[in-house]
Amino acid sequence: MKKYAICGLSNRAMKMFIKPLLNEFSSTNEIVALLDFDDYRITACKKEYPQLINVPTYGPEQFQQMIEETRADTLIVASRDDTHVDYILNGLAHDLDVITEKPMVTNVEDVKKVLKAEANSKGKVTVTFNYRYSPFHRKIKELLLEGKIGRITSVDLNWYIDTYHGASYFKRWNRMRKYSGGLSIHKSTHHFDLVNWWLDQSPVEVFAFGALNYYGPEGEHNPEIGDNRYCGTCHVKHKCDYFMRWSTRSETANVEDDHYTMKDMSASNYTGYRPDACIFDSEIDIEDTYAATVNYDKGALLSYSINFSSPYEGYRLAINGTKGRIETTEFHAPSRVPFPVPEQTIEYYPLFGSKEVIHVVQTPGGHGGGDPILLEDIFLGPDPRRSYEIMAGTVAGAYSIAIGEAVWRSVKEKAPINIQSMLNVENKINS
CATH class of the missing domain: 3.30.360.10 (Dihydrodipicolinate Reductase; domain 2)
Structure with a gap:
């Protein structure tokens, strides 16, 4: 039985990895730890998947404790992009295999750190480039x-x-x-x-x-110059072409996407996280x-x-x-x-x-039918009928x-x- 620690309880982590691990791949795989900086995400994850109610949870500063207590042998990294490098390096330092969402890291300096760490580790990194599939x-x-x-x-x-x-x-x-x-x-x-x-x-x-x-503020469809606006409370959103293209004045429209839904865009998903910030902010x-x-x-x-x-x-x-x-x-x-x-x-x-x-x-x-085939390669091993390499590494x-x-x-x-x-x-x- 392979033991997995999930680092980052994002929407992608829950739908792409946790759900299939608990269902179609549960006979040979087990989730033994959940790690996230936000207690609300942990609560939301366990509410979505009651099977995880007794799985121990950790914050990022408790990584060492997590490995010692759970003896996980594989990490799944699905946190915000800039945090990938820390989990990957920590995993490799403990000789763990690491499965990470793309991008592996966010810059070339971190690339070099990962390449060096993998060369000195018994663990290997897999990058989930699902478009290949x-x-x-x-x-x-x-x-x-x-x-x-x-x-x-x-x-x-x-x-x-x-x-x-x-x-x-x-x-x-x-x-x-x-x-x-x-x-x-x-x-x-x-x-x-x-x-x-x-x-x-x-x-x-x-x-x-x-x-x-x-x-950004210079976008020609910006209805009004100003920062710190959010779609949920914006006083000019009904003048915003980007908002009104996919909504109605009564805001009853519901558009679906591979990456998120209108439900995911609510301001109450995670602590301190607003996924509806104005697309015309100056911080862009x-x-x-x-x-x-x-x-x-x-x-x-x-x-x-x-x-x-x-x-x-x-x-x-x-x-x-x-x-x-x-x-x-x-x-x-x-x-x-x-x-x-x-x-x-x-x-x-x-x-x-x-x-x-x-x-x-x-x-x-998801992703044009690539996600399910990728998951089979990850959790069941590469398809023996395939005559070419498709899994991506460091x-x-x-x-x-x-x-x-x-x-x-x-x-x-x-x-x-x-x-x-x-x-x-x-x-x-x-x-």
Whole structure:
């Protein structure tokens, strides 16, 4: 029986990890400890899952006591991004395995600490990059491994976050770089890891542009200049386009999202936590728009963009190679898209030949059906029928964060950023 300590009782921790551990994976796994700085979160977690009523609870300062008393052998880290590093380092110092939500950490300095700690530990770190597990993304990986497009020369990836989901990042702690690393880390590491995994190449250099175009006090949809407003009590919210796009004057609308719901956005969830802060506050210090170029050690080029205030959510992808091209377009959360959307397929264009349309068998679950497959790999072991590596570790986490930090640093410094120099290693870190 594997023993788990849950560090950070976030919404993600409860739905993604605690619920399946208590249900479909309970025969070989056991939750032996809950850790959070907020007693209210602990109370809410035990109320949601009465099976945990007798599980001991701890604060962050009681980590050593928790390990001694419960003899946990694996940590699950699902706390705020900037706190991941402390739990990971403490876990590795005790030779524990660590399963962490992305991003692994929020900056390259912490990346180096984790890489060093893992090298000196019997424990290993797994980063839960669930985008790898989407049926479409796994199929693309398989097509690339089959050599369908030959040697990969370039990737075009354009990601769009709609005004509901995009604004949510600017209502919460994500809007400050000291907590999230900025959205090129908190969000885009998903995308950078996906490309790194598809390519099986290491990033070398990044050049990027970016800006805060929509949010913050200068946002042109700001109904009134002023700080310290909250959607729940705001006197001008009915003049706010972002609020009214997803609500009514009587506020009876209920919009659902993979990441949170209207219920989660209530001001009473956690002690001192308001996830409905104004998206036009002056404390916002991150960007909401990026365009970046990344070159890789085996010759591939990535052209990447992301916009956090789009009319719809999804992405457009094209992968070019010496023998052809792969394309796909995804519309996420179709209930929030104000027009009919086509079924997602993968289009294969051989360099000399006819187009093929590939329909993919889809699976239910969060993040495009990726979450349930990821959980099976974590709690049951890797699928023996799969012929390629898909679980991500510290190196994958490191490169995704290095690209994300290079993006925002390039924006600030108006210069290309060398990845290996950032990581301060003479040779490419082992993949």
